[in-house]
Amino acid sequence: MAETEITTTEREPEAQPEDEPRPRSFREMLRSAEIDGRLAGMLIALAIIWVGFHFLSGGTFFTPRNLWNLSVQTSVVAIMATGMVLIIVERHIDLSVGALMAAVGMVMGLLQNDWLPRAIGFDHPWTWVISLVAGLVLGALIGGFQGGIIAYLGVPSFIVTLGGFLVWRGVAWWLASGQTIAPMDSNFRLLGGGAEGTIGGTWSWIVGGLACVGIVALQVMKRRQRAKYGFRLRPFWVEIALGVFACAAVLGAVAFLNRYYLPPLLAEQRGAPPGAQISLGLAFPVLITLAVTVLMTFLATRRRFGRYVYAIGGNPEAAELAGIKTKRTVLRTFMLMGALVGLAGAVQIARLNAAVSSLGTGMELSVIAAAVIGGTSFSGGIGTIPGAVLGALVMQSLVSGMVLMGVEAPLQDIVVGAVLVAAVTLDTIIRRRAT
Amino acid sequence: MTATVPVETARRTPLVELRDIRVAFGGVHAVDGVTVDLYPGEIVGLVGGNGAGKTTLIRTLSGAHPADSGRVFIGGEEVTIDTPRAAKDLGIETIYQTLALADNIDAPGNMFLGREVTTRFGNLDSTAMEDATRKLMNRLNPKFQAFVTPVNSLSGGQRQSVAIARAVHFNARILIMDEPTAALGPAETRQVRDLIKQLRAEGIGIFLISHDIHDVFDLADRISVMLQGKLVGTVNKDDVTVDQVLAMIIMGKKPGEVTQSDIAGLH
Secondary structure (H helix, E strand, C coil): CCCCCCCCCCCCCCCCCCCCCCCCCHHHHHHHCCCCHHHHHHHHHHHHHHHHHHHHCCCCCCCHHHHHHHHHHHHHHHHHHHHHHHHHHCCCCCCCHHHHHHHHHHHHHHHHHHHHHHHHCCCCCCHHHHHHHHHHHHHHHHHHHHHHHHHHCCCCHHHHHHHHHHHHHHHHHHHCCCCCECCCCCCHHHHHCCCCCECHHHHHHHHHHHHHHHHHHHHHHHHHHHHHCCCCCCCHHHHHHHHHHHHHHHHHHHHHHCCCECCHHHHHHCCCCCCCCCECCCEHHHHHHHHHHHHHHHHHHHCHHHHHHHHHHHCHHHHHHCCCCHHHHHHHHHHHHHHHHHHHHHHHHHHHCCECCCCCCCHHHHHHHHHHHCCCCCCCCCCCHHHHHHHHHHHHHHHHHHHHHCCCHHHHHHHHHHHHHHHHHHHHHHHHHHC | CCCCCCHHHHCCCCCEEEEEEEEEECCEEEEEEEEEEECCCCEEEEECCCCCCHHHHHHHHHCCCCCCEEEEEECCEEECCCCHHHHHHCCEEEECCCCCCCCCCEHHHHHCCCCCCECCCCCECHHHHHHHHHHHHHHHCCCCCCCCCEHHHCCHHHHHHHHHHHHHHCCCCEEEEECCCCCCCHHHHHHHHHHHHHHHHCCCEEEEECCCHHHHHHHCCEEEEEECCEEEEEEEHHHCCHHHHHHHHHHCCCHHHCCHHHHHHHC
């Protein structure tokens, strides 16, 4: 402010020249702490759901065993939801993800069950890598193909991916004439979690510790960067409180999940002394989901690509006039979505230990719902990746909780549908008030 | 059409020369064989009624909508401007009437849209961009403080400041301003006018589109008048009166052709 050369005369004296006045309400306090209000709200909603189900289900919900299962069950939808956010932010939609998952899953299944064993033998150590990479590449190619039609030929994404929804399901059936392909490669199966596909208690603590180091390092880096330019910093106590809260949450989650132990019989099979408790630790699909979330958040917020995705969603004409290659960006977004579908498909067939042509039936709607519950707006330009992952967790929590309560399947659908509409209605009202 | 160029500018090479530009939408000739030019350190006002083709003409120069035919010379060299990127690379910056801001992104993000500052790893350097935006805004609009909120929560004047800042920041040689003061209050309008004069003094050539004839008379050195896609004529501001320009805008008559009764009819 000191280097102001041209000033207007009507400048009013301000208490704090750099920013908004001192926080008065809770909302302003949140803003001065730069906390994402919507994300905080979702966490609170999730907490309410968990506590509510815990009591309604007679104390079976908030247990290490249930939350461990919940974390694994959420993975597949959450992985795809991170990509769907960017698609919806760009004012597009992808209805083909469930069917595409089946087709790509079938190819990965055939690769490890049929094609690769003939070439390099069954359960070859490279089988899982080749299958996984093939799935990612194939998913990206098909996603890119659909994205190309959408971006360069100008066909609405709803139509193109509705076509894909039919085509890829048919392809998945055709690849094996509707047969179930099983079993999967034993290494590949680890991607799906289960008793084998976990990293154990010790490594879970190490991962949690690294996550804490990462959180603190990010905070320090951001603070230093802002200090370098002389910008306003978060109040120091807020920074500390946020860091402590985040680390406590991470370590608390690890501690809680680590209390899910191997069944005694399995533990003894692994040579543990009788009565010893062996933690399963975090499952691979959960680790994959966390890594995807971090990576996609980075891509969305710290890279040009993400910035362009949001710019296109906010104002397509402005993005074009700013010289952004909008068509290429849209194509890349669909490619990315395809690759994520490949990854989610790998997790899904590994979990099932089988590839079936009905894989992921109806999942496109769960993925879209997760993104939308997570705050993604269909009018474009708004949505976050952590929000979508939380959205997936909220949906899975509802389903899981109702299963524990013994709610019948049709009623489950009714509840999830109602919650979806209610969440978006609430979000719309809050957003309208905010602006 | 360039017969009225002042002697002292005629000797230099024009910064911009748009020659015989034509743009048609369907069967409608939005711009029909228009030739205009612009010299360094000069403001050319582009005026005309609604649908006269001012914005369409200027969009050919900014790369937003390439011309169907015609030639474009920048600094005496013929160029092809087929994308907004190409225009920016030639030092042509545009403030669109719609402002062309991504509403969901904050001011620094909009200012650097398409030209982000990145670290050596290719990550967005948000703090550097915010810093540059703060410094520039300090000069353009010291009251502007909304650096972290999406621009859709800003006032019309603040949004306009962002659009102007974006055009000014990248050392433009040629500036196109389509109704730059439309959304502004009196104080802010004065500020923008001062800025425009300052930019002219720095040797930048400016095309100024405005429906406000007084705005144009205050700022422009020459005035090009369009009517129904055609150029009525280009005049030196000092050689004409407001009424004569109004006659050009409304009746398509050049100053010499206007009769007293025509002028009387305008009022």
